[in-house]
Amino acid sequence: MANAERVQEFVEAFGSLKGEVGKIIVGYEEVVTDVLVGLFAGGHVLLEGVPGLGKTLLIKTLAAGLELSFSRIQFTPDLMPADIIGTNIIQEDPEGRRHFQFQKGPIFGHILLADEVNRATPKTQSALLEGMQEGSATVSGISHPLPSPFFVLATQNPIEMEGTYPLPEAQLDRFLFKLRVTYPALEELNEIIDRTTRARETEVRRVMTGPEVLRFRELVREVPIAAHVRDLASLIVMATHGQWEHAPDVTRRFVRYGSSPRGAQALVLGGKVRALAQGRYNVSVEDLKAVARAALRHRIILNFEGEAEGVDVDSLIGDVLEQAEAMSRRGKEVFLR
C-alpha cells in the first residue's frame, strides 16, 4: 500500500472511531481525541473525574468500536493481585492425573478498564505494573505474554479520598496521559439528557481491528520530527525540574519532582499521533503544546508550598511551556528569533 494511502487510511480510521464514540459520548471531544492518541501511541491512559461524567461509558464505547477483547475490573480494597493476573488451579485430565493449570485473569484482554483504580491496595495496583510496562504477567515464575495491542484505561475519582490508595508515582509514570474529565457544558448536558432518556439505544459500529491498530502504531512512529521540535520537548521536560540550573522560577518554587524521560517520550509520541491524525507528516511545536498537559500533569509532583498554595499543575505546565519556548529562541539573532 502506498504511504499516502496508509496515512489517509489512518486519518479516516481515527475520524470514524472518534465519530463512533461521539455517538454515545456527548462533548469531551478533546478527551476522546487524547484517549485515541494514547491508543495509537501505544500507551495507557488514566482518566480522572468526579462520578457520573461518563468515564466508564467512554471507555466501554471505545472498546465497542474496536474489534478487540475487553475486560473490566472494578477495583475495591479487597481486590487481590491474583484477581487481576489470574491463578494456578488444579485440573484433572481424563486419565485422572492432576496438574496445575494457569487460569488467566482479566488482565489478559486487549482493552482493560481499571475502574476506580485508586480504591485497590498498592499491592494490587502494582499487579498492573508489569503488564503495563512489559506487556506480560508473571505467575509462579512463568511469564505469560499479554495480547497485543494491550491498552489500559484506568479511571479514578479525585474526591472521596477516604479509603483510597493514591497511585504511587512509579505507576502514574507508566500512564502515557492523564486526562481530566470535567463537567459538560449546558448544551452538552441537554444533549446527554436527550440521548439517554429516549427508548432507542444507539449502536456503535466496529471500525477497527487489533492488527489495524498495531499497523497504525507502526505508522505513527515513522512520522519525522525536526531537531528544534525535539529540543523543545527536552527543554519542556527539563524545565519541570526545579534543580535544573535554567529552571523557571515557578518550578523552583513549587515543584518537588519533575517529569521523567517518559514524559518527553509521551510528548513526542503524542505529537506524532496528533500530527498524523490531522493529515500532517511532521510533528510541530503546536502538537507538543497540545499534548503537554496530558503528558506531564501526573509526572510533576508539587512540593508542600505548591500544595499549600493550591497551585494548579495545568497552569504550571502552561508557564513551563512559555519559558521553554522562550529558552529555545534565546540567544538567536533578532531576525531569526
Add this chain to the structure above:
Amino acid sequence: MADAGVLERLVAQVGWQIRRRRAEFYGLRGLFYGAILGLVPLLLKHAVGPAAPLIALGVALLGAAAGALRGLTLPIPAADAARLADRTFDLQDSVATALEWGSRPDRSPLVDLLVADVTARLQDLDGRGVVRRRWPRELRLLPFPAVLMVLLALAPSIPFPAGRLPVFSSSDDAETPEERGAKVLTENRPKAAKREPLQHAEIMERNLSARGGATGGSQPGDLAALFKDTALAAQRPDFQSFLKKGDERLRMLEQVDRLPDLKRDFTQSQYKMIFQRRKELFGGLRPDQISPQKLRELLEEMQRMGRKGGDWGGDIGEGMEGLESGQTDRAMEAMERALSKMRAMEERGRGGRGLRGGREEGRRGGRGADRGGSGSDMDADFGEGEGLLPGKGRNPNPKGDPTERLRGNPFDAGVEGEARSGRKEGYDTNLLGKGTNVPSRLQYMGVFGQYRKMMEEAMAREQVPRDYQSQVKEYFESLEERR
C-alpha cells in the same frame, strides 16, 4: 523523492531576505555611530581645514557601509531560515522538518510525502514578505548627530586656545611613589631631618608674622587672634616628638609576642572552651558515631593545656591509648575524667578571685569537701553543718539552699560578678492579660515564621500523607489568623 529544489529555493530566498534586512538594520546602526565619529573632524575644522565637512560625511557613510557589510556577511543557518518561513506561512514546522530530514539516509517513507507536500504548498506561496523590516534603536537618535554635523559644518571653525595652561606644580615638589612609601619606614626617618631647614624656615616665618599676633596686637584678617591668650596659640608644633611616638608604636607592633590577642575572649575559660567543643563534638551522637580524628584533636588540646600545670595528663594518655586501640568509649570516659579535673582546677582558681553571690559560695562551703577540692578562706567560714540550714549561721539564703538540678550545667547554676543596679532590658515570655503591645508577643511573631519554615521543610523532606499535610497547613493558617 519529490523535487526538493523548491524547498531549497525558498530557504535561499528567505536567507537573502534576512541578509537584506540585516544590511538595513546594521547599516543604519553604523550610520549613527559614523555620524558621531564624523563630528570629530568638524570640531577640529580649524586644524583640518576646509575638507572637514567632506571627511565627516565620509566617516558617517563609511560607518553605514561597514554596518551593511556586516549585515550581509553574518551567517544564516538554513534551519533557522526554514523555521522563519514556517512561522511566517504557518506551515507548522514542515519546511524545517523537510529540510532536515530530506537529506538524511535514515529517513522514513513519510519524509518523502512530507517533502512533496511542503513543495506543493510552497509553490503557491510568495516568499517575498517573509522577513519583516526592523529598525535599530539608534535610528531615533540619528537626527541629533546629523543636525549637529550640519550646524558644525556651517559654523565658523572653533579656534584653539592660545598659549599654555599655567603649571601649578613644579618638578621639585612632585613626589615619586617610592618617596611616599619610604616615609612610612622608620629607618628612613632620618631623611626627614634633611627637610628640617625648610620647615624651620616656614615656622620661623610664621613666628615673625602670624604668631607674633598672639602676644601683640592683632591685625585685621589675622587668624591667630582667635587663639589669643590660649595655650594652643603659644604651642609650637613639635614634629620630633610626634615622630618619636610613632616610632615607639611601630616598635611595639614589631613585638608580636607582647601584643594582646584580640581574637581571644577573655571571659571564656579553658574549661568552658573545652566543654563547648566536647558538646559540639558529641552532639547527641553515640560513641561509635563520633569522629576519632576530632576526639584525638580535642584530647591533644587538653594535653597541651595539661602541660601548663594540669593534673589530667594521665587521663589523656589513657584516652589516647583507647583511641589507638579503637575503643572510643574508653577514650571518652578518660576525657570526661580529665574534663572534671579541669573543672575542679578552674573552680579552685575562681575561688581566689573572690566572686560574690550565687550558689558557688554556698557550694564551696558546704560541699567543697565532698568533691575533694581544696577549701579557700571563704570555705573555712562556712564550716561543715553550719550556716546551711535556713536562718542559721551566715547562710545568706533565708529559704535554705535549693536542691541540685538534675544534670545541671554548673555554668548556668553559678552567678559570677554582681548584678548591676538600675533598669534592665528583658523580655517576658508569659502572656498576661491582653496580648497586644507586650514584648513577648514580638517574640512569638519572630519565631512563627521560623517554625512555619521548619514545618514546610519537614513536610518536603518527610513522606507525610496528603491529608495530614493539609491538616498541618490548616493548623498553621489558624495560628496565622490569630496573629
